[in-house]
Amino acid sequence: MSKKRWTDQEIIKAIEAVEQWQKNEHLHPLTCRSNSQHPPLVAWPVEGMVVLACTECSYIQEIPQVVLIANEPS
Numbered sequence: 001m002s003k004k005r006w007t008d009q010e011i012i013k014a015i016e017a018v019e020q021w022q023k024n025e026h027l028h029p030l031t032c033r034s035n036s037q038h039p040p041l042v043a044w045p046v047e048g049m050v051v052l053a054c055t056e057c058s059y060i061q062e063i064p065q066v067v068l069i070a071n072e073p074s
């Protein structure tokens with residue numbers, strides 16, 4: 001996992017990408033792996049980057065690359 005800090009633009013794009021993914025009913029939502037009953041994960045800016053975080057517990061994970069590039073113009 002890269003430790004380089006993300007630019008403000010990368011952070012904004014990542015948050016938007018996660019929001020788009022999570023509300024797209026054709027895609028499987030990213031969910032908490034500690035408890036599948038928890039609500040879908042949300043984008044969470046932390047230490048110059050963005051991760052996926054559960055709002056119900058302390059579970060966090062990196063944002064999968066497939067999510068980050070899902071809304072890139074092709």
Ligand SMILES: [Zn+2]
Nearest residue numbers: 032038054057
């Ligand atoms: Zn959770």
